[in-house]
Amino acid sequence: MITIFGSINIDLVCRTAHLPRPGETVPGSDYQLIAGGKGANQALAARRAGAAVRLVGAVGADDMAAIALSELNAAGTDLASVVTRGPTTGMAIITVDQHAENTIVLSPGANARLVASDLGEGRLGEGDTLLLQMEVPFAESLEAARRAKAAGARVMLSIAPFLPVERAALVDVDIILVNETEAGDLARHLGLPVGPDGAATVATLAEALQRTVIATLGADGAVAAHQGETIRVASLPVVPVDTTGAGDTFAGVTAALLDQGEPLSVAMQYAAVAGALACTREGAQPSFPLRGAIDEALAAVPSFP
Template sequence: MILVFGSLNMDLALSVERLPKPGETVLGPSYVLTPGGKGANQAVAAARAGAETRMIGTIGDDEFGRMALASLQRQGVDVGGIGKGTKPTGCAAILVSPQAENQIGVASGANLEAKGDNVHNDRLGPGSTVLMQMEVPEAEVWALAKRAKARGARVVLNLAPVRPVPPASLKDLDVLICNEHEASVLITSLGAPAGRDPNQMIGALAKALGLTFVITLGAKGAIAATPTEVWMVDALQIKPVDTTGAGDAFCGAFTAALDRRTPIQGALERANVAGALACMALGAQEALPRRQTIEEKLLSSPRAFRLN
């Protein structure tokens, strides 16, 4: 089972003719209001990818919270770990250009009250995977990672948005997923010279940290390293509509594959496909692909190849 500890938001996505400059107003023809938040998105992505999934987080006692909760329930996500806080449900404003580029602002709201203690010890063990991001309080993330690791659970962290990672907490992670910017910030914080290419260091970092290190490369695909292997997969050739949920689709599908004990190269391939498919529609959760679609597309998609 996958236990997702993270954020729940409602996303207001606006299609605009181009992304605005500071102080500029840009018009667009329409908008959509959809459930979001990296935690909720990744929970839906994992569930659609075929994993039994439980969401743990906090919403407000408001209509946005009820909408977020109902969406997760419709997707088959167990919502028993979601509580109500004193703040309003988190909300994100997303501007999307015709080139599928975006600008995002997030009001954290009730996500600031999320508690890792709501992941009970009896759910943590060798048969469970804990998936986390950085849109909830950092201290709660590190505390849950430590507790989950001690009880034998697999611990997966998507370092987004990027935050400093205490060196001791790296030992509590089994899988670390970053994009190129997040990976660059991380390796600089670990003492590497600024500007070093994380893709050239990923194998050494995975070995030194004792974990699986995954970097998504956008149009260049993705790369994953265990302490002994480095794998890469090329991106699918697509015409993106909205890239908002691509990273969450990748994380959810990758974690779901690991939860099924899929080898690292197979997990990388499926996550690569899921991330690409999520770019084909507007919105985050609505665009997340299902397992059957991922497996069908996988047949005609690039295969992972080993670099070492």
């Protein structure tokens, strides 16, 4: 089983011709309220990829909570460990331009009150997977990682949105997930050289940290450094409509396929294709593909058997 310890948000989304410059007001579309949050996103992506998923998170005592959990409920995600803390559910205010680029302002709300003890006792064990992100208190995520590792579970950390992470904080992490920009930011923060491309930077990070490091590369797919081996996977050629949630899709689907016993190369290929498919529809959670759609799309990836 996969346990996601992370954020639950509402995404307030407005589309506009171009992203506003400082001090500029631009006309926008009617807004949409869409379930989001990196923890919830990754949980839904993993669930739609066929995994059994438990979400540990927090919502507020407001009308937004039901909307934030609606897609997860519909998918059959285990929400018994979602708690109500404080008056407001987390909210991301997202602007998307005509090129599918976005800006995001995040109000944490109840996510700031999530604690590691919300994992519960005895809920993680040998062969389970714990997936973490950076939208809840990091100290609590580190304690969750410690508990999971002690129980024999695999621990994955998506360093998004990027925050400087010290080496000591990664002692209980098995797999680090970043995008190409975050890989460079992490390397610079740790005093490591940034390579000429994502693969070189990932290899440097993996060697220095003695951890598996995976970087998404947008249209170029993804690359990993794993036990001295470099793994590259292709993406799926698509016309992007909205890139919001593509990275969360990759993380959730990677976790799902690993949890199902697939090797890392296969998990990454599924995840790269799923992330591409997620870019072809508006919004985060509504765009996450089902396992059948991923299977069908893989036929268009030459490198996949």
